[in-house]
Amino acid sequence: MNPKLFSLLNIELIKELRNKYILAGLLVYELSCVLLVKFLVQYAEVSKNEETTLLALFWLTILFSIVNSVVSSFQKEPEGRMFYYRWAVSPEMFIVSKLIFNFIFAVLLALIGFVTFYTMVGFEMQNMPLFLATVILSCGGYTIIFTTVGAVAMGTRNAATLTAILGLPLIIPILAFIAKLSMASLEPAISDIAIKNLLLLFVLDCLIGAFTYVLFPYIWRD
Amino acid sequence: MWWKWLCAALLVYILLAGMLIPMGSGISSVQPYVFKADTVFTFSVKGVNTNFSAQSNTQVWFKAEQKYFCASKIEVVDAEHLNVQFGISKALSEPLKDNNYDIIVNNDKDGTIALREGVTLLPGSVAVVDSTLPTTNSCVVEVDNNKSAAFAFPFREILYESIRNTFYHVPMWFTMLFLILLSTYFSVRYLQTNNLQNDLLAAAFGSVALVFGILGIVTGMIWATYTWGEPWPNDPKLNGAAIGIMIYLAYIILRGSVDDEIKRARIASVYSIFAAVIFILFIFVVPRLPGTDSLHPGNGGNPAFSKYDLDSHLRMVFYPAVIAWILLGLWVSGILVRINLLKEKHKK
Numbered sequence: 001m002n003p004k005l006f007s008l009l010n011i012e013l014i015k016e017l018r019n020k021y022i023l024a025g026l027l028v029y030e031l032s033c034v035l036l037v038k039f040l041v042q043y044a045e046v047s048k049n050e051e052t053t054l055l056a057l058f059w060l061t062i063l064f065s066i067v068n069s070v071v072s073s074f075q076k077e078p079e080g081r082m083f084y085y086r087w088a089v090s091p092e093m094f095i096v097s098k099l100i101f102n103f104i105f106a107v108l109l110a111l112i113g114f115v116t117f118y119t120m121v122g123f124e125m126q127n128m129p130l131f132l133a134t135v136i137l138s139c140g141g142y143t144i145i146f147t148t149v150g151a152v153a154m155g156t157r158n159a160a161t162l163t164a165i166l167g168l169p170l171i172i173p174i175l176a177f178i179a180k181l182s183m184a185s186l187e188p189a190i191s192d193i194a195i196k197n198l199l200l201l202f203v204l205d206c207l208i209g210a211f212t213y214v215l216f217p218y219i220w221r222d
Numbered sequence: 223m224w225w226k227w228l229c230a231a232l233l234v235y236i237l238l239a240g241m242l243i244p245m246g247s248g249i250s251s252v253q254p255y256v257f258k259a260d261t262v263f264t265f266s267v268k269g270v271n272t273n274f275s276a277q278s279n280t281q282v283w284f285k286a287e288q289k290y291f292c293a294s295k296i297e298v299v300d301a302e303h304l305n306v307q308f309g310i311s312k313a314l315s316e317p318l319k320d321n322n323y324d325i326i327v328n329n330d331k332d333g334t335i336a337l338r339e340g341v342t343l344l345p346g347s348v349a350v351v352d353s354t355l356p357t358t359n360s361c362v363v364e365v366d367n368n369k370s371a372a373f374a375f376p377f378r379e380i381l382y383e384s385i386r387n388t389f390y391h392v393p394m395w396f397t398m399l400f401l402i403l404l405s406t407y408f409s410v411r412y413l414q415t416n417n418l419q420n421d422l423l424a425a426a427f428g429s430v431a432l433v434f435g436i437l438g439i440v441t442g443m444i445w446a447t448y449t450w451g452e453p454w455p456n457d458p459k460l461n462g463a464a465i466g467i468m469i470y471l472a473y474i475i476l477r478g479s480v481d482d483e484i485k486r487a488r489i490a491s492v493y494s495i496f497a498a499v500i501f502i503l504f505i506f507v508v509p510r511l512p513g514t515d516s517l518h519p520g521n522g523g524n525p526a527f528s529k530y531d532l533d534s535h536l537r538m539v540f541y542p543a544v545i546a547w548i549l550l551g552l553w554v555s556g557i558l559v560r561i562n563l564l565k566e567k568h569k570k
Contacts, residue, residue, distance in 0.1 A: 020478075021475050021478035021479050022479075024471070024474075024475055024478075025475045025479075028468065028471050028472060028475060031468065032468055035461075035464055035465075035468065039461060042456045042461075145500075148496055149493065149496075152476070152489045152492055152493045152496075153476070153479075153489075155485070156476070156479040156480050156489070157479045157480075158479070162475070162476065162479055165472045165475060165476075166472045166476060166493060166497075168468070169465050169468035169469045169472060169497075170469065170496075170497060170500045172461070172465050172504065173500060173503060173504040173507075173508055176504075176508050200507075204503065207499075207503070208496075208499070208500065211495070211496055211499055212496070215492045215495060215496055216492075218413050218488055218491070218492050219488065219489055219492050221488070
């Protein structure tokens with residue numbers, strides 16, 4: 001083999017092995033993604049129709065666009081501006097503003113995703129209001145979780161990957177609701193169980209939102 | 223110090239008692255497992271660790287819908303094999319909606335043992351009807367003792383000898399949950415006090431919880447392979463376990479990605495609390511959502527362990543096992559804390 005090519009490969013390998021945490025992070029990232037697919041597919045109690053596969057793909061598309069939007073919202077802040085924020089506003093104010101903005105942004109992204117997915121790929125949606133309510137509530141959950149872990153990962157080495165690694169295992173409870181609710185919206189009538197799940201998802205959003213509100217000042221302190 | 227001795231002694235005890243106490247007696251199979259009305263069949267019953275003998279007063283019944291039917295003739299082949307002649311007339315079997323019959327054997331040594339739904343009555347009759355079969359049930363059920371005299375773990379179909387995994391798999395989860403709660407508690411303490419020692423404790427408990435989680439998954443997967451037929455069936459509890467492991471892996475990677483120890487302590491504590499809240503919600507709320515089933519005992523219509531499988535002999539090993547594994551978890555965490563303290567000292 002060409003010795004120069006070999007030493008280049010060797011350098012790549014050494015670079016990869018130098019930081020074991022980044023390597024482990026990539027592995028966890030990959031495993032989390034596999035688990036996500038498994039859970040989406042399993043909670044929908046699949047193999048009943050092909051619609052569930054399309055729904056799983058739809059939710060993964062939405063999920064990763066929201067992850068990217070939240071990650072970039074923290075990377076856009078230069079270090080100097082954070083100092084200014086610390087001086088000018090309270091941590092609660094800061095996190096609430098981030099949550100509200102990221103939530104609106106996520107809902108917009110999800111709606112654009114839904115319209116394009118619906119027109120280009122298409123699935124048999126029978127109960128649009130229920131599905132849209134699920135989209136909005138799950139965007140709320142995604143936003144809260146990824147904003148919190150984004151704040152946690154802010155200022156660490158490779159914050160972008162870390163945000164995903166920290167957040168992906170945490171959104172699985174929301175996925176359990178999403179899968180059940182999107183299966184319910186394949187049927188025209190709204191069942192009591194669907195309403196109950198929708199309410200529970202709302203309660204879950206509020207609860208983790210409250211924890212973010214309480215915990216964020218501790219991250220903010222420097 | 224004394225509790226480390228207690229832990230070691232208990233671990234030796236559960237290893238010895240868990241492996242040496244024999245399996246109780248039970249019925250493993252019946253051949254043939256289907257039969258038809260109106261003729262006498264000879265069933266060969268295979269027992270495990272049983273003491274069938276002509277002297278031990280062996281009786282056999284077939285049971286469907288709370289009704290007992292006596293076997294017409296019982297022949298003891300050896301201590302673990304019986305040949306039982308049994309037939310049921312159409313007049314007796316037709317009113318019953320349940321066509322699965324339990325086989326119940328009682329003798330003086332083994333007590334009462336049974337194979338639930340061991341044989342199935344096929345619809346339709348046979349060509350030559352045996353008219354000597356009784357048309358009314360005159361079976362008498364009278365036993366001297368129900369309990370086996372032997373000191374043994376209960377015999378359960380499907381589980382068999384693997385019931386001993388109760389002393390390893392189940393306590394692993396208890397220990398993991400206990401350590402996660404401790405880790406979360408010390409994370410909260412760190413945010414309250416800013417004392418780095420609390421963060422060190424939280425990190426150690428988190429890492430050891432991860433190890434116990436992985437052990438729990440491995441023991442569970444081995445168990446599931448032999449009882450449920452596949453290592454990873456669809457089950458909400460398995461998902462909870464997988465999530466717990468991913469969360470604490472992420473926690474360790476987070477800790478490894480920050481160099482400044484005060485900053486590391488602060489963000490790791492915040493993540494640990496946030497993650498624990500979601501994790502605990504997930505394992506206690508999601509399995510109770512409407513329309514969720516689980517293969518685990520105590521979920522989705524399956525009877526809980528305490529109701530069914532935890533008899534007094536199992537308890538004698540199971541409770542010490544829970545204490546022993548939790549103590550071991552604390553012990554290992556303690557060592558980890560001391561190693562980390564030494565490392566910090568060495569750095570300075």
